[in-house]
Amino acid sequence: MKKHVFIIGGGVAGAEAASQLVKMGFDVTLAEKETQIGGKLNQWDRLFPSKRKAAEVLDFINKNLVDSKARVLFNTEISKISKQNGGYKIYAGIEExxxxAILISTGYDVFNARIKEEYGYGIYENVITSVDLEEMFRNGNKIFNSNKEEPKRIGFVHCVGSRDxxxxxxxxxxxxxxxxxxQAMEVKExxxxxxxxxxxxDLRMFGLQFEDLYRESQEKWGVNFIRGRVSEAAENIDGTILIKVEDTLAGRPLKMKVDLLVLMVGFVPSAGTTEIGKMLNLDLTPENFLKPADEHLDTSSTNLKGVFIAGTCKSPKTIADTFADARAATLKIKEFLEGSEK
Amino acid sequence: MNSFDIFVLPFAIGLYTLLIVFFAKVFDWIKHLPVGDRRKIGRGIRSRKLFGVVKEIFLESLIHRRIFKVNPLLGYMHMSLAFGWFLLIVLGAAESKIYGRDLLNTPWDPIFFKYFKHDTNEFHSAFFNFTMDFLLLFVLSGVFLAYLKRIYARLFGLKKTTKHIFFDRLAIISLWLIFPLRLLAESLTSGIYHNGGFLTDGLGSFLAGFMPVGHLEYTAWWLYSLSVGAFFVALPYSRYMHIPTEILLIAMRRFGIKTTTTFTNFSQIEVYSCPRCGICIDKCQMTSALGNEKPASVYFLNTIRAQKVKPGLSFDCMICGRCEQYCPVGISLMNHRLVQRNKLISNGYNFQFLKNGIPEKARIAYYAGCMTHLTPSIEKAMIKILEKAGTDFVFIDKDGGACCGRPMMLSGNFEGAEKLIEFNRNNILKSCADILVTSCAICYKVFKSNYDLPLKVLHHSEFILELVKSGKININKSGLRAVYHDPCELGRGSKVYEEPRELLSHALELVSTGYDRENALCCGGSLGNIMLGYEEKNKINAAVWKEMMVNDPEMLVTACPLCKKTFNKNAPVPVRDIAEIIADAVQISPVKPNHQLAPEQIAG
Known part of the structure; x- marks a missing residue:
């Protein structure tokens, strides 16, 4: 009889792992709480570094998943998981x-920028997040401020909810x-x-071509980079945003008026990740992501036998890394399931 | 009456040593007291304040009323020891003076009275025998509780007790022995001569049945004398110095003397008045949330008394005021911490950035404060309320302004704070306002305490309550269940407890926590502690959240922008400022449509 793998979360990691596991010859059920596959990828317009359309990647995942004929439960949340005969019993929506084996790929949430109240997100209309800006890009590349005017000056605040x-x-x-x-280059486009x-x-341009993008943004597009943390934002009567920041390279405080302020919100473990982690009593990293069994040698297993993790429920990741991580997890699952047969 | 034996010497030497050391100290303290403080004593002694002094000495030094408020059993223990011993001394002196018909008898006459006086035919003996035995029993019950407290501190409402220094141990051991030894000595004597009351004679007769009481008596009186003598010698160097010093403290405090910005001899008296009871250890959130007892006020005062103040300890305190609130002696613990900080800080600031502006004139001056600028929803709510109520106001620090000075005061930089105070004070006065309203509990505290403004200073919770009471704004009440968090600077700092509650009760249902009003916890975001990292602050905050959620509120409301920011990090329920609640409840204007995503959508 075929072994059965239950995947929780149908974002990039979950969907990719599902189609891979079917290819390996396992029975796969994928539970997704939304009505579509792809998770956060649905919210992005174009992906770094090549600016390829996110839709292309989405199509790839969707096609693979459909072709694999893996069973997908939409609109489904997990209410309970219990141990049963060396495996697990999962209460998914109305089903049991x-x-x-279980693969958790419940992903991340973006940091709730309202917590950083001094930047005025949710209070000032012309303060938006990087997610909101992607939405503008997706909705026909139109950027407006709250007065439906094209902004003349736009500020990006890095590290909102990260390294803080x-x-x-x-x-x-x-x-x-x-x-x-x-995004700065896209705005200039x-x-x-x-x-x-x-x-x-500081700018952490860790990937190949990232440094080139940074260079291009300055040389070709004239994006200005100011090293300093924005301390607070205030709203002028005309709706523009007055920001206070210290230019730490010039060593002087700066006040600047912008028409639109974009907050680069960071990664936090998603509500689903936290919930499943609690449900299964999984070990957490100090940052409250799900903790792998071994930081170098086994990044796909957890402290619970037969429970695996993939994608951004473990740590912040790029799309490329998420793919690689999902595939690594499928190998670990295969090893576990076939090993248990002997 | 001829009453001398060589065994009175330890007692007598102890007593005289104590008197000499103590009065030498008192002389030194008074001599080097600031002139102003000395004048206050001079005026106070001749005023009716003296009655208050006597009353407080009775209530606090003998009855220990404030300790009763913390825990009745702990209060009883202290009362039985202090008040019981006091009555023993008074009655013992009376007994010996009446018996000997000598008003100027020796100090040891009453102490060793039973040893020297054997005839019980005097008409007053029955009364004294009974009363003295009863009082001894009363004190012994306290001694018994003191033993018990060492083993089961929790029975007395204490989780932690003070770790003692050498002289404290010496004194406490001798103190613990004094009364049992007195019981033993008097009983043995009564076993021979039957000159005791119900307790000592009863025990004495019992012991005489199987013990050679005649041989043991003398040794017991020796031991008794030694224990009292040892206690007296150790007293000035131990925590028991608080017994005589507290009397001075109460008098001087009643005469209006305080520890403010410098360490005076009055401060020294406060330090010596610390009984090291350890009530402050439990109240300190550094202990309860972080497991760090070291910064507790009792140990901090120890270092001041020993002249070994550590800079780290001076700054490792949130200045939340919980210890001071519960200190049974009423020592100004927060000011002591700031005064020590003041000795350590450097004054390398220049204030050239302060540029005087000319504010518009209006009836109400609104000063948001730096922290409110970092929580713009509070600022927005306040402006809405001010506009809705049709008030004539000027927003004094709209473009930032200068800091109120309180953070500098908390760091001990009183001189720097003074510059900021002077600058802001001028600006406030130039607005010709009658009322100064601020949204920040921290600013409010310094406006009230240090600005000396000739106008009404209101926190926005008080101000909005006035608007509601005068009918300038109307509020819709909802069924929302919320918990109110008292900010330190507004609650314990400025004693504003009821106005925010009254105001909120117009808009929602308030649920209580175990930590309301004076007992409120610090949110952990304190500006007072510069030693704490964010991780530790978060830990403290998480512990506070746990307490705030005991009655399942749907929201946490506070009245300080810093508290709001601190609580917002790991919030299980929404956190809002009191002004936001009211601004929503008056429904000033419909919320404008927003092109941004709601947080639910982002989170999805």
Whole structure:
């Protein structure tokens, strides 16, 4: 009889793992709480570094998943998981399934920018997040401020909810720096006459071609980078945003008026990740992501036998890394299931 | 009456040593007291304040009323020891003076009275024998509780007790022995001569049945004398110095003397008045949330008394005021911490950035404060309320302004704070306002305590309550169940407890926590402690959240922007400022449509 793998979360990691596991010859059920596959990828317009359309990647995942004929439960949340005969019993929505292994791919949430109240998200209309900006890009590349005017000056605030002990997140979310550079260039593409400023602590351009993007953004597009953390934002009567920041390279405080302020929100473990972690009593990293069994040698297993993790429920990741991580997890699952047969 | 034996010497030497050391100290303290403080004593002694002094000495030094409020059993223990011993001394002195018909008898006459006086035919003996035995029993019950407290501190409402220094141990051991030894000595004597009351004679007769009481008596009186003598010698160097010093403290405090910005001899008296009872250890959140007892006020005062103040300890305190609230002696613990900080800080600031502006004139001056600028929803709510109520106001620090000075005061930089105070004070006065309203509990505290403004200073919770009471705004009440968090600077700092509650009760249902009003916890975001990292602050905050959620509120409301920011990090329920609640409840204007995503959508 075929072994059964239950996957929780149908984002990039979950969907990719599902089709791979079917290919390996396992029975797969994928539970997704939304009505579509792809998770956060649905919210992005173009991906760094090549600016390929996110839709292309989505199509790839969807096609593979449909072709694999893996069973997909939409609109389904997990209410309970219990141990049964060496495997697990999962209460998914109205169904009860048994599984020999579980893969958790419940992903991340973006940091709730309202917590960083001094930036005025949710209070000032012209303060938006990087997610909101992607939505503008997807909705026909139109960027407007609240008065339906094209902004003349746009500021990007890096590290919102990342590397910020004040909000309890001291880790780096990895992808926001390069996303800001990508978005700044895209804004310049759409609004060539607009001034664009990025306020950063340092730029962590860790991937191949990221450094080139950073260079291109300055040389070709004239994006301005100011090293300093924005301390607060205030709203002027005309709706523009007055920001206070210290230019730490020039060593002087700065006040600047912008028409639109974009907050580069970081990664936090998703509500689903936290919930499943609690449900199964999984070990957590100090940052409250799910903790792998071994940081170097086995990043797919957990402290619970037969429960595996993949994707951004473990740590912030790029799309490429998420794919690689999902495939690594499928190998680990295969090893576990076939090993248990002997 | 001829009453001398060589065994009175330990007692006598102890007593005289104590008197000499103590009065030498008192002389030194008074001599080097600031002139102003000395004048206050001079005026106070001749005023009716003296009655208050006597009353407080009776209630606090003998009855220990404040300790009763913390825990009745702990209060009884202290009362039986202090008040019981006091009555023993008074009655013992009376007994010996009446018996000997000598008003100027020796100090040891009453102490060793039973040893020297054997005839029980005097008409007053029955009364004294009974009363003295009863009082001895009363004190012994306290001694018994003191033993018990060492084993089961929790029975007395204490989780932690003070770790003692050498002289404290010496004194406490001798103190614990004094009364059992007195019981033993008097009983043995009564076993021979039957000159005791119900307790000592009863025990004495019993012991005489199987013990050679005649041989043991003398040794017992020796031991008794030694224990009292040892206690007296150790007293000035131990925590029991608080017994005589507290009397001075109560008098001087009643005469209006305080520890403010410098360490005076009055401060020294406060330090010596600390009984090291350890009530402050439990109240300190550094202990309860972080397991760090070291910064507790009792140990901090120890270092001041020993002249070994550690800079780290001076700054490792949130200045939340919980210890001071519950200190049974009423020592100004927060000011002591700031005064020590003041000795350590450097004054390398220049204030050239302060540029005087000319504010518009209005009846009400609104000062949001730096922290409110970092929580713009509070600022927005306040402006809405001010506009809705049709008030004539000017927003003094709209473009930032200068800091109120309180954070500098908390760091001990009183001189720097003074510059900021002077600058802001001028600006406030130039607005010609009658009322100054602030949204920040921290600013409010310094406006009230240090600005000396000739106008009404209101926290926005008080101000909005006035607007509601005068009918300038109307509020819709909802069924929302919320918990109110008292900010330290507004609650314990400025004694504003009821106005925010009254105001909130117009808009929602308030549920209580175990930590309301004076007993409120610090949110952990304190500006007072510069030693704490964010991780530790988060830990403290998480512990507070646990307490706030005991009655399942749907929201947490506070009245300080810093508390709001601190609570917002790991919030299980929404956190809002009191002004936001009211701004929503008056429904000033419909919320404008917003092109941004709601957080639910982002989270999805």
């Amino acid at each position: 399934c048994t599984a020999d 002990e004040k909000v309890g997140n001291h880790y780096c979310s990895q992808v926001c720096c390069v996303t800001a550079v990508k 759409i609004l060539p006459r607009a001034e664009v400023y990025c306020f950063y602590m």
